[in-house]
Amino acid sequence: MRNCRPYDRVDDYKEESIMTKRMGIWIDKRQAKVYPLTTEEPALTTLASDVDEYNPIGGSRSARSDGPQDVVQDSKYTQREKQQLKDFFARLTDPIAEADEVVIFGPAQTGQKLADELQAHYKHLADKVVGVEKADSMTDNQIKAWVKSYFANQTQAD
Secondary structure, X not given: OOOOOOOOOHHHHHHHOOOOOEEEEEEXXXXXXXXXXXXXXXXXXXXXXXXXXXXXXXXXXXOOXXXXXXXXXXXXXXXXXXXXXXXXHHHXXXXXXXXXXXXXXXXXXXXXXXXXXXXXXXXXXXXXXXXXXXXXXXXXXXXHHHHHHHHHHHHHHO
């Protein structure tokens, strides 16, 4: 009896070989930059968020110094920002679904908020997140280098 592979050509075998799809997402409130690591030259995709910039100027007083003061309603702006972030995170689920491993990084807490949203509402995608890291603002080339370095170091640690 002859040992044979279920592939007719060597190229078919290579195409079927298991390759982990890895992706890095640099994110802040204004935008997310999605960088998939692939065998061909991957493209960096930018998704703009629709989160409004909120800069409270303050309330106003009446003509009298002891008169009533108008108060800026922070809560309505905070609620609007939360909803806009949820909508932004929902748009990021499509690229995340295409990957096997995802690292989320960026300044401030937006990366952690994305990871928390995935954990709460997209459990099947949250399992793909291998790390949430703090990182400064970066150029596109710095983002590409950071993602490559992160996964190279992760591979060496395994």
